[in-house]
Amino acid sequence: MGFDLESSYFCKAVRTLCYVTESAWESRCVVFRSFGFSDSEILSMFKKLPHIMSYSEKILNEKMEFFLNKMQWTPLRLLSSPVVLDYSLKKRTIPRCSVLQVLVSKNRTSESYMLSTLLVMSEKKFIKHFVTAHKDEVPGVVKAYQGKLTFDEYTFKQKRHKDEIRSSPDILVNQS
Structure with missing residues (x-):
């Protein structure tokens, strides 16, 4: 093997x-x-x-x-970061995607983050940088993290990473 x-x-x-x-x-x-x-x-x-x-x-x-x-990841994209499959959709993946969706909708950051990187980030670091840092300006971010807001994958803004153009797909969350 x-x-x-x-x-x-x-x-x-x-x-x-x-x-x-x-x-x-x-x-x-x-x-x-x-x-x-x-x-x-x-x-x-x-x-x-x-x-x-x-x-x-x-x-x-x-x-x-x-x-x-x-x-809308491709098999190749998932193959490049299979560890994301280890995390609970309900407890980790969807809440983090919901937080990002709220932050993107409010234009609260100016960077692009690779979604797989945010999913593997420690809980403490994610909360510090994406929940606590924005909770006063974006009250919905706490509710999103707690699963009290519905994640809508169809309006979740994503952009393709440069590697995808070279046929090694990667999806980024567009934060700009």
Whole structure:
């Protein structure tokens, strides 16, 4: 499979392969294929995030649906940052997207942030830079973070990253 035998990913991959049955593995592959992943991309995803194959089909479907359909990421984009699939949609991903949506709508920042970077950012750092820093000027930011505002992925402003033009997709949140 191409793992470095001394890497922690190798250990995680072996553990996953011992835990996941052949039929469960194939059912996860069916989910990936339904979203446009090739077999080589599925293997690449497994190498980067071995325990992805231990997710239930339901959870895998929900996360793939969110990133690939609602957020309009491509399989290649998701493959470049598979760790975003590790986070809870309800507890982390959607609240952070909601915060960004509120800040973008109020023109509160002048930078562009790579969404995957914001999702992997520590909770403390995210709250400090995106919630606390704006709570007085943008009261909705706290409600967004608490999940009290509905995230509307269709009005969420995104722009393509320069790598996407070079056929390595990346989506940025346009903050300007």
